[in-house]
Amino acid sequence: MAVPKKKMSKCRSRKRRTHQKVAVPTIVVCPECQEAKLPHAACPSCGAYKGINVMTKDDEE
């Protein structure tokens, strides 16, 4: 098994980890129902995408 030759300093580890970040998801407002939704995806609350309904909600049947 490969063994590190020198102890890695806290500074070096922490500097490397400055590049690790959690990405904040982009939220846009639905033009149909003004609900928050993900971009480039059908709205989960009204099912609209680009102004047309592409999904049928279970409670609308």
Ligand SMILES: [Zn+2]
């Ligand atoms: Zn919507």
